[in-house]
Amino acid sequence: MxxxxxxxxxxxxxxxxxxxxxxxxxxxxxxxxxxxxxxxxxxxxxxxxxxxxxxxxxxxxxxxxxxxxxxxxxxxxxxxxxxxxxxxxxxxxxxxxxxxxxxxxxxxxxxxxxxxxxxxxxxxxxPSLDELRAKIVGIINQPASKLASVVAAPGGALARVIKARADKEQAA
Missing domain, CATH: 3.30.70.1730 (Ribosomal protein L10, N-terminal RNA-binding domain)
Known part of the structure; x- marks a missing residue:
């Protein structure tokens, strides 16, 4: 060399x-x-x-x-x-x-x-930098998905109450 x-x-x-x-x-x-x-x-x-x-x-x-x-x-x-x-x-x-x-x-x-x-x-x-970034993105996305399920829950509960009421009236 x-x-x-x-x-x-x-x-x-x-x-x-x-x-x-x-x-x-x-x-x-x-x-x-x-x-x-x-x-x-x-x-x-x-x-x-x-x-x-x-x-x-x-x-x-x-x-x-x-x-x-x-x-x-x-x-x-x-x-x-x-x-x-x-x-x-x-x-x-x-x-x-x-x-x-x-x-x-x-x-x-x-x-x-x-x-x-x-x-x-x-x-x-x-964990590598990419793994840490993925975990941070998951943590950030988690509240958004929980918020979506909380917002959707009352509508679903209302639908179940209406269906139960309809089923009760049909049975009577």
Whole structure:
């Protein structure tokens, strides 16, 4: 890799570290190409990115970002999973680690907050932004549907009273 390419990679990683909500660092030694392709596909589907970079370049890219505290995680063959959604990268990494024992989560970062392995797993258990948005929409829609049923209830009750009265008169 030439110097210009290295500078470009460091600049790209630096922007990625600044813009993304969460970053997960993991060891990937021993994974097959098919496994890495599957991981990349899952992360991309969740709205994130996967990067494999030399540790020295990744540490340089961390300088000046809120994630600078993660520099100690870059030892050996590491892969960087990142996403704008604070939960997506953690969810994909945790799920992938369950099925691939050679994929080992080292830690990560959520803004200025450093995450160890347990922190990444705890973050993965939280609902994603889309799930939270769906819950909020459901909560907002719930009063409207209850209001509609309350408004319709007196009409229905009146209809049942009239029908009961008619049935009573027919029986008599």
């Amino acid at each position: 030439e110097r210009a390419e290295k500078r470009e990679l460091v600049a790209t990683l630096n922007v990625q570290f600044k813009l993304n909500g969460s970053v997960v660092v993991a060891k990937y030694a021993g994974l097959t190409v098919a496994n890495m392709t599957a991981l990349r596909g899952k992360v991309r589907a969740a709205g994130g990115t996967v990067k494999v970079a030399k540790n020295r370049l990744a540490k340089l890219a961390l300088v000046g970002t809120e994630l600078e505290h993660m520099a100690h995680l870059f030892k050996g063959p590491t892969v960087i999973l990142s996403s704008k959604d604070p939960v997506a990268a953690s969810k994909v990494a945790t799920d992938f680690a369950k099925t691939n024992d050679k994929f080992v989560i080292l830690g990560g970062g959520l803004g200025k907050q450093a995450l160890d392995v347990n922190g990444v797993k705890a973050l993965a258990e939280l």
